[in-house]
Amino acid sequence: MLLQLTIVWRRLYSLLYMKSPCLAGHSHRVAQLSVEIGAALGLDTHLLGVLFKGALLHDIGKMLIPREVLFKKGALTPTERQEIQSHPSLGVQILDGVPGFEEIREIVLGHHEKIDGSGYPRGLSAPKIPILTRIVTVADVYDALRAQRPYRKGFPCPEVEKIIKEDPGLDKQVVETLYKQVLAQPAARWPAFCQYNPIKIKMPD
C-alpha cells in the first residue's frame, strides 16, 4: 500500500513537471520551505511528511488549466482569472477518492485562503484554516515573489519581506518563523526527502 502510494505521489509530481518544469520547481521549493517552517514550529515527523506532500502537490489543479491561460503574459480577463482561481478545487477533484490522499486535501483546497477572509475559494478566516495550510500559503507567496518568471525578475529580498510582513492575510507566527528562524539558517538542515530530483523524488514514509 505504501509503495503504491509513493508511486502515485511520484507520478502526479512527474505529470506536473511535464506540464511545466517551472511550476514543478516552484512546488518543490514551496515544499522544502514549508518543511523548514514546520520543523522550526516543532511539528512532528508525520506532520512534516504531510506538509511536504501537500505542498509538493498544492498546485496540482493547474494541470487542468489551459497553458494559454496559465502562462498568459498580459492581463487576465475576469473569466481567465476565475479559471485560474479554480485550481484549488480542481486539485481536490484530481485527488478525491484516491485512498491515502485525504491528509493533504485541505492543503490543496486551502492554500489560497487568507486569515483575514480575503482568500479563495471559500473565503475562510483564521480559525478555520489549519496550521499546515497557513504554512504552505506563506511559503507559496514567498517563492512566488522571489522566483524569476519568464515575464519578470524575482522581487528583491527586502521588498519581499516588506510585502509579506504587511500582508494581513498571512499568519503572523508563520511569517515570523520564516524570517527569524528559517531564512537565517543554511538549507543543509532540509530532511533527505526534500532533496530535489524532478522525476525520482524521494518521498517521506
Ligand SMILES: [Fe+2]
Ligand atoms: Fe496555487
